[in-house]
Amino acid sequence: MNRILLVRTSAIGDLVFASPFVAALRRRYPDAHIAWLVEPGLDGLLAADPCIDELILWPKAEWKRLWRERRLAELRRAVRAFAATLKARDFDTAIDMQSLFKSGWLAWLSGAPRRIGLGSREGSRWLMTEVVPAGGTPGQISSEYRHLARHLGLDTDHFLPRLAVADDNTRKARALLAEHGLAPRRYAVFAPFTTRPQKHWSEDGWQALARRVREEFGLAAVILGGPSEREAARRIALAAPGAVALAGATSLPEAAALVAQAGLVIGVDTGLTHMGSAFGTPTVALFGSTRPYLDAGRPDARVIWLGLACSPCRRRPSCGGSHDCLHDIHPGRVMDEARTVLAHQAQRRGHHKEKAA
Template sequence: MNRLLIVRASAIGDVVFASPFAAAVKRSYPDAHVAWLVEPGIHELLAADPCIDELILWPKGEWKKLWKEGRYLEFLGRVRVFRAMLRDKRFDTAIDMQSLLKSGLLTWLSGAPRRIGLGSREGSQWLMTEVVPKGGIERRISSEYLYLAERLGLDTGEFLPRLCVSDETEAKARALLAAHGLEPGRYAVFAPFTTRPQKHWFEDAWQALAPRVRDELDLTPLVLGGPADKEAARRIASAAPGVVSLAGATRLPEAAAIIKHAGLLVGVDTGLTHMGTAFATPTVALFGSTRPYLDTGRANGKVIWLGLPCSPCRRRPTCNGAFTCLRDISAERVMHEARAVLAAERAA
């Protein structure tokens, strides 16, 4: 692997899960050139990683717009330019970690003579020179990427999610925290938001949790999210005096830095929550309709999953919106696990 292209273009959480792979490559091949193909925006999570030599941004939004507008010749022209750029880099190996047709096509466009697909499907397997089936211990975080690294004979080390934050981002995050009277280690990040309602804990549950975290753990709750989450975050923050909402006020790198310095993180199955594990922040993760992992690999990380017969249902809930798998997780249960991860942090 002299010149390696990693293709894991989208989904913040999955990029976090895959993040230790580049370090495994560098431990095994210190002189290798490691590039990562990723969508703009998400690339900011990887920009400070010293194990990644190059980030290649896939202009997905631009391509999608051209296709929707019926500008097919222009679309094909952009694809050809992108392909030429990739092939000029002369990758000898390209690894598709996303397994889909779109990621398989991107991997194929690279022109790498060795193209490895992880559990390739949707026809992408025909674009690979070899396919590694998904494997590993399902309950462990990053297990499928660890399995791939093992199959390729890489030095895996501890193989847990890892993220790096630049000095500039650290400074911005600290300034934002200071503007709200917050100090590192003295606040608890809440990550309540995802793209699907069946992955959400209920607002009234967050509202019940916030004053308890403030009063019993002596940590100021801080709600993170995107611009579309601002109103819901405001409602959660209104549950107790002093709760801070920064939903829509941070870019992805600053949100990561804030999580890095949190005293505690509580979140649902979303990328921000998985960052807690990457930074070894004491973390309590709440799962219902999904169950990507139960073992965080860290003593100060716990997963709450009730294991109902209908769970995980993923994208096909059968409960008519009751979402009992999350509704039945109480604020008391979360507080119990929060105390446990904080005790583990103190004992480390």
């Protein structure tokens, strides 16, 4: 493999889970040109990764707009132009890590003679030259990508999510913290929001947790999220002294920088929470209707999942909206896990100091 295209266009959490694959690929092929095809707006999460030579942005939103407006001639020209830019890069291998028809079609559009799909679905297998059956260790973070890496003969030692932050985003994050009287490691990132309500914990729980995290650990809660979550973040922050609502106030890479510099991350099944593990920040993840993993691969990252008979239901809840799988998680349980992950990190730092001495 000399010129490799990776196709995993979205979403944030899935990009985090896929991140160790590109590092394994780079170790095996140190001189290869490795490109990653991703949607605009998410590229900032990958931009500082030293294992990636090029990010190619798939203008999905623009194509959808042309389709809605029935500007089909323009859409055809846009697709042809994009295909030409891919083919001009002369990829010899395209790896579809998303397994959907759209991602398989993009891999095919690249013109790469070797196209590898992971558990290809929705008919995308017909666009591949090779299909790696879906597999992996259930409950282990990034397991499916580890499975793919092993199939391709890559090194899977230390196969854990890993992210990098550019220096300018770190500076912006620190400036934002300073505006609110906060310093690195002296705050806890809260990630309460997702696109699906059945993945949400209660606001009362977040408010109680923000107070307890401040009282016991001396960490101010910093609530992150998107622009549509500003009001909910503000309500959580108002209930806890020192809490700061920054939902909608950062770019994606700036939010990542805040996660990287936090003293603790607590969140539901959302990309910001998974970033905590990728940066080695002590992390507690709350899962209910979904269960992407139970083993985060790190002693300073823990998962709370009650294991109710109806869970995981994913997109088809049968509880009538009560979402007991999450609402029955009490702040005291979260605090117990937070103590555990913080103790593990303190132990690790002590070990590093002993080695340095």
